[in-house]
Amino acid sequence: MTYALDIEGLTKNYSDGFQALKGIDLHVREGDFFALLGPNGAGKSTTLGIVSSLVNKSGGKVRVFGHDIDTDLSSAKLSLGVVPQEFNFNQFEKVEDIVTTQAGYYGIPLRTAKVSAEKYLKKLGLWDKRHTPARMLSGGMKRRLMIARALVHEPRLLILDEPTAGVDIELRRSMWQFLEEMNRQGTTIILTTHYLEEAEALCRNIAIIDHGQIIRHTSKRELLQQLSVETFVLDTEQPLEKAPELSAFHASLDDDGALEVEVAKGQGLNALFIELENLGIRVLSMRTKANRLEELFVRMVEENAREAEKASGVTA
């Protein structure tokens, strides 16, 4: 099977001895919407940097749609569009020039490049700003400019490193819609993000990287099934003075006086509502306390840290 991105035994050792990647394997199917998650310094950007040729690898294999970056780098690059974490365009150049120049680097003649630039600048709401120097754009516009630039050569694989960092929620949602549309049209998307809500909303498959190792590589559904307990926050009609004693659930009050109830996998919510009804507690609304993926992510990273400590013989 040809993967959009196929990584085997990837390592990265810096000259100061730091090992950023310890032989990771990663397989992303064509058409997938994939999240690479991990805490700061885990190795996400290093991995994506190697795939996009901005970082030299120390060992391992990387293939983009079957094109090995060691032997067929040019074909691999043609299939790839990259949206980095930091702004990396000439701040003095005009928006349209930045996009068409990028197309030129891919060998696309100016006339074709202008058509493609118009298409993506319009889709991303930047067409009115096409003659504006990039430094005059807002942070959100600069992020969208980098997406337009990455798409101008119509790549089959789009890599986004923290694409919505520092972007307001409205704009973030519109960017999600745009990315979902790109994915529906066949573009494979890999993103790293700190907003786990983003990964949960968009991605079908997820890998979690920590200390340069992949600690989980699975589908979102499978990952979420591992969540054994979820906490729900219930707003009650009458304020409660203390948490009710429930037979099958653990309940507590949060700082705002809302009722928090832990529901184990398989328990079902009906039993909870029957118990509350019997106690005369009427529920007005309900929500999950935290993003489910975030809960899992935190748990996995903490577990990994504990295991790493054990392995190195360090005691708390």
Place this chain on the structure above:
Amino acid sequence: MTPQALWTAFTTIVIREVRRFTRIWPQTLLPPAVTMTLYFIIFGNLIGSRIGEMGGYDYMQFIVPGLIMMAVITNSYSNVVSSFFSMKFQRSIEELLVSPVPNWTILAGYVAGGMARGLSIGLIVTLLSLAFTQLSIHNLLMVVVTVILTSALFSLGGFINAMLATKFDDISIVPTFVLTPLTYLGGVFYSIDMLPSFWQGVSMANPILYMVNGFRFGILGVSDVNPFVSLGMILVFIVLLAAVSLRMLARGKGIRH
């Protein structure tokens, strides 16, 4: 990439470079025009009229080829070093690194951009010099070949400097402490025949002497050195610096982690 795609990528880099130096023309095109005009007035007219002849030509005629060459050298070098280092500094070099453009095309694009600025300034200075003296070309082919190769050579020098530079100070060290002294001591303002034999020997180790004299030979027909030796030396240096530049690009020196 197909040859057509490579050509598009190459011209994209060159056009971007030309757009850059023409957009900031008060910093790139105007200063050398002003400086060289002052050289023509002060050294050529005011002082030169008291010096008399040099190499069989009046002093103004003698220094014009050297001054044109000085402008070409400085500007070819400056264009590449400042443009490439700015791209490194702003990280916009990553636009090129993620693209499929081969290293030799990147190098060729930057060198052509440096040559475009160096030769444009050379043309501007030549036109300005006509307001002060008459220029009759002795050997047009020699003039054209020497100025193009010299411009290419110093564009390559600027590229290597930019690859090695880690801060803005690093891109002014070579022009200030190496290029300017070598150019001033490279026979722009005098013939090395005037020097004691020891200093003549020392001057022969200055590569810029060969370029200035090769160009002067093309215009005036006089030279302190064999003009074909000049061309040979420039070619050897071009091959050497191009090899070094390509090796640095392949290793990602200063641009890849």
